[in-house]
Amino acid sequence: MSEEFQQIHDLYEKLHEILRTNQSLALNDVLTDISNLATHLSLVFSSIPIDTVDIFEYILKSCLELLDTTEFIDIIVQHHSVLWTSFIGSLWKSLTDIHGLDIIDRMTISGRQHMFYRLLDQLNLSKSLEAFLQTNVCSQLTSVEQKTRGFVGCILILTLRQLRVLITNSTDLELDKYQTNLFPRLFHFLDDYFATNERSQTDLLVHEILLFFVDISGLTKTIPIFIQINCPQLCLQWLTLPYLSLDEYEFILRIICNTARHDDGVAILRYHKCHQILNQFRNEISGQILAFILDSEKKEYCMLTCFITMVLCYQSNELNNDSIRVFINDYLIDAIFCTIYDSKLKYLGFHLAEFWIVVMKLCRDDYYMNCILENEKRIKMLQLITGNFLYYSDVTRINDLSGRLTLMALINILWSISFHPRYRKDLLEDLIVIERLETIRLNDQLDKVVLFDYTPRHVYSLKRAADGVLHNLGGKTSIPISPCFPAKNSVFSLRISYSHDDMHFCRELYDVLVKLPQLSISIDFQNGKYLWNEVAQTIQQCHLMLLLVSPSFYQSSSCRQEFIYATSTLKKPFISILIDADYQAKGWLETRVKHICFGQEDFQTNVDQLLSLIGEQLSIELPSVSSLTNSKNIQQWNSSDVQQWFVNHGIKSELYEFYQFKSGHELLLYAQAMRGYQWTKEYERIRLRFEGRFSEQQQHLSSYEFLKFINALEHLRNKC
Template sequence: MATNDFVNDLKSLSLSQSENVYIETVQRLSLRLKSATPNGLLEDKPFALSLIDNFYRIIPIFEKKLSNKNAESHATNLFLETLQNACRGVCLTDLFYSVKDPSHLKTIFQNYISLLKEDYFRDDNNQYDHLVTCLVALTGFSSLFIPITEANLPSNFLLYSLEFTKKNWKSEERVELVNYILTLIKSFSKKPLLVPTIIRHQWPHACIQWLTISGQRPSYNTDLHICYILQKLARCIFGVEVLNELNCVKSLIESKEQMKKDHNEKEYSNIDFIQSITYALLVESDEIKQNSLLADQFMCHILEQLVSVILNASQCDALIYRGFHITEGLVVLSKLFVNDEILKKCLKESNQLFDCLSQLLIRFTSEIPLNIQWVQDEILITLTNLFWSISFHQFSHEKFQSHTKLMIVLSNLSTSSSLYTSTRIDSVPLDLSSLKKAADGILWNLESLRLPSLKEKIYQDQQEPLIMISYSHIDKMFCHELVEHLSQYLSIWVDYKQIKSENVWEEIANGMEKANVIVLIISKEYYASKSCRQELSYACDTLGKRILPIYAPNQQYQPNGWLGIRIAGQKYIHFGKKSFKDAANELLSVVHVEKKLILPVKPTIQNIVKQEEKNSVKDWTKNDIQKWFDENHIHRDLFTLIGDHLLTGSALLHYAQHLKQFYRHEYAQVSSNYSKKFDGKQLQTVDFITFVDACEQYYASKSCRQELSYACDTLGKRILPIYAPNQQYHPNGWLGIRIAGQKYIHFGKKSFKDAANELLSVVHVEKKLVLPVKPTIQNIVKQEEKNSVKDWTKNDIQKWFDENHIHRDLFILIGDHLLTGTALLHYAQHLKQFYRHEYAQVSSNYSKKFDGKQLQTVDFITFVDACERLCGVQKS
């Protein structure tokens, strides 16, 4: 009732009221506010949120009343001072975190940021100070949990707020307003999309200037917020570049003595902690690696505080402790953990840390509260990189292996990382690896990811590589030059030429296994890279390969640490100590391997199987798709929403692949469409997950079929079917045809040992030469289509769009610009090669073309599927 009375009084304020009525109403509001919030706004959260949802409405009235110094302005300022006191000394973060609807937070932010007029900040009479202080406070805290871009800010806000802060940063009268402005900029500095704007308006320059100004320091809170802004900016790639250009580290060091003098011990300790974290974010990983940071007792204390922040933040609902979100602590720790000394100290002195990191990873790969979903990618990337660093140390392996849930999560991340992250996070350092790469690296170090062993040599149409080049991407130009020269004399495996799939580690391992020599391009970046360390470890320890270290022409780095030990005593070649040609010739002489002729064997032809299974997926009709939905117990509503728009089995396959690549975007779109389609009804997570799982199983089953097809049809390999002990399945369809007449082993029909021995005896039969079988003559059917696609006109293209039930909007957007059949074929090929890029571009163009309308995935998939079938027709 009190809340309703307060809100009603607030809404009743108007410019048409008499002076007495206005003053009485405002005084009553002040009393009710004091009564409801004796210990601040957090005292009564429902009341506080009702106030915030309605306060912005009467700001124009307050502005008018404050423009004149009279009884009305005095009463207004008393109310605003009461509200300012209710905001003071409490952490409003908890209040805004309790708002679970992100759209509500966005509305609050937009309501208040739009009120921050330039005139308020130009006023030298302080008449609007209480009003602006309340507005800035509410704006700053409401911004914490939402994405913000420059478009969300009033024009020139960052400029006039900076001018105000520069003018008043040591003013005792305006210190509270200055600190709220700095708090708001601190929040903005955490938004990667806003950092370039903050830099352009020279906030970093001002903060560093404030640090180095001689004389007495401002208030503790002002210094604290200045340091916070620099620390937040240092989380972003762009921020690091600018702060290093401005010699931020030097300024931090120079400010320490005066700060220590002007602030008490506890205050200085807090500031120094923030400055130390900023330093760690700004320096290169190589410097952290080489420094003996643990010799400094104070640095040890900083590490203890950092671990404490992470442990305590993990226990808070908002994941914030001492002004730090847990992601900030994790990012810093991931950088510091490149120093093995630091890593060992933190893990051995804090038994809780490993368990804490494990629980966080498990938590953030499962259900995430909607209002903190924006932190998921960052947390997962930093956590997996932390675990990757930890996994290099033998003492940690027992911890990993005893934590079953953690190992399951890591395995899932390795195989299904696209479900968890899809973009590069600008607020994590560049030297942190992608989620999948880190997860694979952990499993490799723990020997849980069984990469392919040395392969039996097979006949191929091309030569096997003799050397594999392992390098850091800082040396990619030199690597390209080297490969171009050496390729005339040797066969070379190098990532940018050979890696064609997402399975990066498997392909790298295959390249190493086939190589006779691993050439290492040595640099400090190579030393700093966990990936390079992983490659070298596998080459030396697992495969026992010869390695040959080489140095690029201008490389001055002297190997140390783990790399120095690895290549100690090895012959090396420095391309800076002789001409490129002489150095390259020396490399060739060291490799000294004669090229061997490898005879090509043409693939066998499927004389046994000359036709596809009777009901191939490619031949599925709408009825088959509906049957698949039913058999997989997928909710009927999802068939109505999605399945009903997929006209072929290949379209379903394309959709499953799209869903894997754009999981988060697709989930958001399906949820939104579901609510619109079914009158506001909410999509149930379990229903969507059932659909996702069926799609993934469907896509994976096609992958198994593709593997078997490649083994039999392309490579002509022997196959040996085996069955697990409890397997009752009788092969049918395409699989039944494939393995018909093959010898098989069933582990359920004899003891495991006997079945395994039988398998060994079958495998160990004498290898027989597989004779090439000439393909059937394809000249029998040489008749072209009656109306070849290459001869199509614009009308034919429009007809093709209509016949394939492609949405009319997509014809307008794309088809209408394709004038010939060959242009359509080229587009289809381009779409296949650059699917992700093209999907993003078409989505963006669609929204612009059709007034913000969103491209529906099923419409795009129908188009993609038709394009792929068109390419298939042309090839045949």
């Protein structure tokens, strides 16, 4: 412990003793000494940098503990508020000075993480902070109460600033323990603040809380925590308010954008009409605000964030072609170039990996891919993509998360490009690219590390994507075609090709087809675990392909490769099932698909039509779906059957305990009662009772979990 640290420690011990004994005169001297030490803390940095960080942690924790004492209000607030204000000002200045240096970067990852959680635990345990966050901002307060709130707010700001600089890529490991107390309180405070059109001294604190959540939500694994506390819908709701500041809109937009990087986040944003709200914000609110803003970067940031979120959340058939073309030519390409030439590979807060992932998503659609590669700026994007691919495949190391994401995005982009003859020739001529793809295909070292990261479903592994590119280029991965053997013992092989976004529908269909003794079903439930070699051999040996067509199927490189290989290369018989009655196949899919459309009638009728088509294709007789269903129908289910239904659909087990359905009949009655009833109202009614029931376990019911239950009920009702 350094001399300065010892002095601070002794002064705080003395301060507590003085407060306990109410020695008012001595208190002046101690507060003055603490203030002077806080003023000169930045000087300690030059001799003992790490000790300076420890001192700040000690001071912040001591202040939070002090705020929880009655003596703080009775003595310091009422009689020594000027000296305390001076101390806070000194601490504020020193902390600002030190954050401008590289002191935190010198700490170990483990050291930063432990300090982060120690401070966060202190916030979580603070009773004064809990009271502060739960007090309505419009409440009429006495002078003492106002001063107390001001001091609590200042310490919270300083602590949040320190927490933000301590965040690392590993910070997400234990954050879920704050989703039942601290995080909901902070969001409640924000929601209460935004509900009033009043600007006050609280603005700075609001900005710090938002910035803290911007940084935390940037760790993609934390998004399920944000969903549990209803953060996405709150942020979307705040975005519709016309009186927030531009900074507040920017922070809220970024949290929404970060949420869209996670598959569960996409699901909840889509449900709460993110597209409609973002368009309304761009057309009505941001236009009015940005018209008076001279800072072009702020305008660009708002546009980039809105469009990136929409691209991540929505399929190409749901986007406006003209708007996306403008986004590509006026914003996206320029942003990529600015990021590449930045020493930290960042532009307006976005990392290069984020821009390449957007390009990857857009390139799954042929129209948008052409907009990028044949852009109005005459920039040779294909050369830029291959050049970046070669660079990152060479320099990316195992512990470089951003580098791995960048490389994964680039190789997925190359996979989409390789489907097109007009660009395939350029790729074939680049022997270095082909050689590097071969190296990646044969080495899964980086892919093994990626297993511990979060990657969205639409981002394929390095090895799988390299395999796909090389197959399209006709490289060494070309599979020798073996003959399809006749059905053995009158059992025909059926291969189901689908997007993993449609897993729920696929499993429902599989559960019916697998009961047919005449069929052997081949399907990948492992989300792209198998390499192309294994997939191709399975397709070769099948007698019939079943294609589950949807917008996600269209945007999946893996589905596209299976489709082309089965229908064009092997000329396999196939049946296309259009999952969504409102979806119209487009692009490479449009001219090749004749389909049976699910959704226009009930599931059982559609399956009967499908079985009839399968029977015609294979020249066999198949029974109707009614004869395949379990003799124990839903009306005959007991409580164990109902519990198994909850498990099969991945529904929160506590919901089963909460409802305690005794039979399938009760479950079906509830499903029928929910028909035409607004699920959000039912959610609000159930949520309070649910959280009261499981208060000891600190269990919360998110709208996302409840919606999963409602969707499963709808499928159950449609089957009956």
